[in-house]
Amino acid sequence: MPTGTTPAELLQAQITGITKTTRVLDALMEAQDPDVIAGLRQPGPIDQHWLRIVLQLPGGANPELNMKPEELDHVIGWPDTQKELVRAAVLNAFDNNRNVRFRWRLGKCATETTEIRDPGVADIVITFCSPDSRKRQRAQNDIHVDVGTADSH
Numbered sequence: 224m225p226t227g228t229t230p231a232e233l234l235q236a237q238i239t240g241i242t243k244t245t246r247v248l249d250a251l252m253e254a255q256d257p258d259v260i261a262g263l264r265q266p267g268p269i270d271q272h273w274l275r276i277v278l279q280l281p282g283g284a285n286p287e288l289n290m291k292p293e294e295l296d297h298v299i300g301w302p303d304t305q306k307e308l309v310r311a312a313v314l315n316a317f318d319n320n321r322n323v324r325f326r327w328r329l330g331k332c333a334t335e336t337t338e339i340r341d342p343g344v345a346d347i348v349i350t351f352c353s354p355d356s357r358k359r360q361r362a363q364n365d366i367h368v369d370v371g372t373a374d375s376h
């Protein structure tokens with residue numbers, strides 16, 4: 224969860240698995256923008272500048288999905304190995320005309336993990352698990368879950 228997350232937002236995300244970031248990613252999948260798909264097919268690590276631009280696309284159609292700079296920084300800070308797992312699953316879904324749903328949870332994992340559940344015929348579900356140990360309360364209405372490991376950047 225990025226800086227500025229309120230306790231109520233964190234609780235709601237823990238119950239539903241839905242955050243602003245998962246809603247943005249779901250909206251990107253639903254849009255099936257050919258330029259986004261082409262960008263995902265580029266070899267090498269995902270370009271951070273390109274990712275910032277792409278993550279802001281859904282906010283143009285839905286102001287509730289406008290991502291603040293700290294929210295974008297939070298996503299950019301995810302470990303690159305995890306972003307690569309997501310890219311592969313998303314491209315698999317596009318190539319096979321399947322849906323992807325994104326979710327989030329706090330867990331007892333040591334580092335960030337990306338869990339990809341692919342039942343073969345139904346929706347692919349990608350769940351981002353953040354370590355519970357990285358949750359910090361900065362102020363009364365500001366909870367943050369740190370991201371990043373040695374391979375983050």
